[in-house]
Amino acid sequence: MSYISVKGLTKRYDDVVAVDSISFEAEEGEFVALLGPSGCGKSTTLMMLAGLEDPSEGSIVFNGQDVTKAAPGKRGLSMVFQSYALFPHLSVGENILFGLKARKVSNNERNARLEEVLDLVGLRAHVNKKPGQLSGGQCQRVALARAIVSRAPICLMDEPLSNLDAKLRNEMRTEIRALQKKLGLTVIYVTHDQVEAMSMADRVILLNQGRIEQNGKPEDLYNKPESTFVAGFIGHPPMNLIADAQMVLGIRPEHIALSEGTGLSTSVINCDYHGANTLIAVDYRGHALKFILQGHHNHPVGTPLNIQWQRGQEHYFSDQNGRRLAVPTVSHFLTEGLS
Ligand code: ADP
Numbered sequence: 578m579s580y581i582s583v584k585g586l587t588k589r590y591d592d593v594v595a596v597d598s599i600s601f602e603a604e605e606g607e608f609v610a611l612l613g614p615s616g617c618g619k620s621t622t623l624m625m626l627a628g629l630e631d632p633s634e635g636s637i638v639f640n641g642q643d644v645t646k647a648a649p650g651k652r653g654l655s656m657v658f659q660s661y662a663l664f665p666h667l668s669v670g671e672n673i674l675f676g677l678k679a680r681k682v683s684n685n686e687r688n689a690r691l692e693e694v695l696d697l698v699g700l701r702a703h704v705n706k707k708p709g710q711l712s713g714g715q716c717q718r719v720a721l722a723r724a725i726v727s728r729a730p731i732c733l734m735d736e737p738l739s740n741l742d743a744k745l746r747n748e749m750r751t752e753i754r755a756l757q758k759k760l761g762l763t764v765i766y767v768t769h770d771q772v773e774a775m776s777m778a779d780r781v782i783l784l785n786q787g788r789i790e791q792n793g794k795p796e797d798l799y800n801k802p803e804s805t806f807v808a809g810f811i812g813h814p815p816m817n818l819i820a821d822a823q824m825v826l827g828i829r830p831e832h833i834a835l836s837e838g839t840g841l842s843t844s845v846i847n848c849d850y851h852g853a854n855t856l857i858a859v860d861y862r863g864h865a866l867k868f869i870l871q872g873h874h875n876h877p878v879g880t881p882l883n884i885q886w887q888r889g890q891e892h893y894f895s896d897q898n899g900r901r902l903a904v905p906t907v908s909h910f911l912t913e914g915l916s
């Protein structure tokens with residue numbers, strides 16, 4: 578039996594189906610990312626798990642108990658939001674303990690838990706400051722600390738790092754993951770950032786228009802995308818997708834290499850220098866393909882380049898519904914690209 582079990586969860590607002598019959602499970606101690614573009618239903622799903630939105634249909638079970646209709650406070654969970662949701666007039670310590678005070682946890686117990694969490698999130702030196710005196714990263718640590726002191730076994734996070742700059746986001750990713758493992762928390766983590774999902778989560782659930790496109794380990798979504806949507810969403814830059822006769826052929830930019838005299842004869846459209854590498858766009862018979870070369874390359878437009886990739890690195894999808902084709906007829910169109 579899974580720790581979290583969601584079945585047929587649906588949320589309709591008038592004429593909008595925000596979440597469309599999704600089902601998934603999470604094991605105890607698992608870190609699950611709900612990933613997808615803006616408006617795909619991530620926050621709505623999280624709000625239903627939290628008990629802050631009523632589902633139109635479906636059920637939610639936590640640790641064997643049906644909580645579909647339970648009040649938020651009875652679900653054994655904590656939440657962390659993008660906006661931190663801190664009280665500006667309360668100190669760091671008071672913010673962290675606010676929920677415990679409301680739940681009438683004793684003074685001694687509150688202070689003991691505060692002592693424990695301050696070092697965990699690195700806020701000891703700031704305990705008496707107000708949120709206005711803290712950086713964004715420190716505010717987010719206060720919100721994390723508040724979730725941790727509740728000792729709830731499940732933690733729901735909605736884009737907690739979106740307000741932070743890139744460097745801090747990187748650091749906080751590692752911190753949150755380490756804390757989650759140390760405390761054995763079961764985390765459902767909402768993000769639109771594929772790098773965040775891929776690097777932090779044990780499992781990624783990719784949503785598109787209220788439905789699950791794919792649910793699997795990060796490497797499954799990368800290596801075996803179930804649809805053109807997944808193929809285009811996971812990976813940076815996204816997979817090249819080329820409509821070809823009866824199917825769509827996919828090849829990742831990082832799997833394409835230059836070749837001498839063999840492979841596809843292409844011509845350069847554009848070179849984009851990124852420091853460690855260069856993203857090169859080429860034209861092959863009217864199709865644009867992108868690939869990555871290590872180092873700095875600056876080929877003038879129209880420069881002829883031959884490219885190839887290893888057989889087996891291409892992906893095939895139906896041109897009808899975009900689903901992955903299990904046993905593709907090898908594309909005749911690009912066979913000369915295979916080495
Ligand atoms: P995400 O968090 O993935 O960006 P949301 O779950 O916030 O997406 O929204 C999913 C869809 O539901 C969107 O089309 C959004 O406009 C719609 N929606 C969300 N909340 C409401 C609401 N209270 N009333 C009407 N539509 C809503």
Ligand code: MG
Nearest residue numbers: 616619620621
């Ligand atoms: Mg959202």
